[in-house]
Amino acid sequence: MAGVGSLQEEALKRKERLKALRRKHQGEIEETGDSEPPEKKIAGEAEEGNKEIRQPIFKNYKPENESLQDAVAERAQPEKVEEHIKDQLEAAKPEPVVEEVDLMNLAPRKPDWDLKRDVSKKLEKLERRTQRAIAELIRERLASGKEDLVTVVNVSAAANQQSLDSDED
The missing domain is CATH 1.10.287 (Helix Hairpins)
Known part of the structure; x- marks a missing residue:
């Protein structure tokens, strides 16, 4: 059971180190004069900079409240793709490479x-x-x-x- 005693001692040492870190951290906060932790301070700054409330935009939802009717986004109209498809189909058609066969190009050359x-x-x-x-x-x-x-x-x-x-x- 000697292992259990050493584990308890290590746990106590770890707790003391954590307490020391907390005291050190609290000392830094008191020196700067802030009573809030840094996380709360950052969140508070974000709220102060963003004082106006953002209006929601409803794309797929129709609100029942009349004051929110202005925030409804217009329905998007699908584009007509027939012209694009025609262009792509025309571009995909293979063009005849050679209409007439030139016999001089097909005949092998003389060795010299x-x-x-x-x-x-x-x-x-x-x-x-x-x-x-x-x-x-x-x-x-x-x-x-x-x-x-x-x-x-x-x-x-x-x-x-x-x-x-x-x-x-």
Whole structure:
């Protein structure tokens, strides 16, 4: 039964501590000059700041007293939702993505399409240089004066045509 005695001693110590806290708290209240506890003081301030009485608003209740008839809220009218629903239904309709099928987009590309794309700019530069070189060769032949202009142009055109035919194959 030694445990019961120690529990009683702890209870007495706890009571003494609580009494000391109450005395300390009462001393603070007496020093400030207030006789009311802080909780009552706060509630009193709220009442003083709110001196006018709030009128109730009756939304679902019809009061029998005539003086309260002014506080009845007007009945809310439901909105017409037909227009909103029509807009939403129209927005939900799927639009046809493609009306005509483009066969070029569906056909697979040739395996070397990327090489042609990358090399095409360089080929354009080379084509221009080739045309300049051909023009210089024609001028040199004309300057030498061995052949007349018509035969030189025909020979160079034939050579150019043969080179184009060999590139296509």
